[in-house]
Amino acid sequence: MWERLLFQFFCFPTFQLFQHGLPPPGGAGGRGLANRSGRRLLVLLPLVPGPSVLSGETVWKLRVLGNPTDLRVAAVREAIAFWNSELEQVGAGARIGPMSVTGNPVPEDVLGEASRAVEQGRRPRDLSPWIEPRSDELVVVLANTDLMSFAVRGRHGAGGVVVLRSGDDAPLSLPNVARNVAAHELGHLLGLEHNDATGTLMCGRPARCRPDFFASETPRFFPLTAADERALRESSP
Numbered sequence: 627m628w629e630r631l632l633f634q635f636f637c638f639p640t641f642q643l644f645q646h647g648l649p650p651p652g653g654a655g656g657r658g659l660a661n662r663s664g665r666r667l668l669v670l671l672p673l674v675p676g677p678s679v680l681s682g683e684t685v686w687k688l689r690v691l692g693n694p695t696d697l698r699v700a701a702v703r704e705a706i707a708f709w710n711s712e713l714e715q716v717g718a719g720a721r722i723g724p725m726s727v728t729g730n731p732v733p734e735d736v737l738g739e740a741s742r743a744v745e746q747g748r749r750p751r752d753l754s755p756w757i758e759p760r761s762d763e764l765v766v767v768l769a770n771t772d773l774m775s776f777a778v779r780g781r782h783g784a785g786g787v788v789v790l791r792s793g794d795d796a797p798l799s800l801p802n803v804a805r806n807v808a809a810h811e812l813g814h815l816l817g818l819e820h821n822d823a824t825g826t827l828m829c830g831r832p833a834r835c836r837p838d839f840f841a842s843e844t845p846r847f848f849p850l851t852a853a854d855e856r857a858l859r860e861s862s863p
């Protein structure tokens with residue numbers, strides 16, 4: 627309960643919102659939201675446990691909520707390998723650790739409502755009654771409806787949540803899209819924001835990039851920009 631209360635109190639008021647649509651509220655990185663709670667953040671920060679640190683390396687756990695046989699689970703696993711390679715390459719001193727898969731307890735209408743809120747630049751409703759994410763976890767929810775994928779990031783080691791749209795319909799059903807959308811949304815949880823460089827992983831609105839831009843008959847991850855790599859290095863805990 628204590629952890630849950632902390633999560634509700636600490637994380638959601640300071641969450642940064644990302645979606646493959648509108649820019650985050652308050653400008654790049656959702657700083658408007660963060661600033662309103664800045665004083666509270668400073669007080670509570672020492673109380674919130676972050677990801678584990680082994681031999682000087684920060685390790686994030688990743689929990690997928692969905693059916694273990696869902697094709698998006700494999701896409702998330704590939705995205706983890708992609709990010710661990712990138713994190714090592716830039717010397718970020720962090721990696722995403724073991725992945726677990728459990729059932730998805732979040733009602734579809736709740737996920738849809740949260741997605742619409744993010745799309746409209748509003749803070750989504752509190753998902754902790756269903757998810758109860760730990761502060762050292764990255765949680766990926768596999769929705770079964772055609773909503774807009776989005777990421778909700780905690781600040782300063784407070785974990786975060788990604789919601790992926792149904793994999794049965796386009797664009798996620800298109801070849802090569804699911805792995806890149808999973809990687810894109812996880813990139814937000816790792817501290818990256820949208821850029822306008824077409825053909826790169828983190829391209830997003832207000833640029834014209836859309837998830838179907840990732841479609842390719844050749845399985846591959848779209849690259850990061852040099853600015854993304856700098857941000858990745860600097861934003862790692």
Ligand SMILES: [Zn+2]
Pocket residue numbers: 644645646647810811814820830
């Ligand atoms: Zn995005």
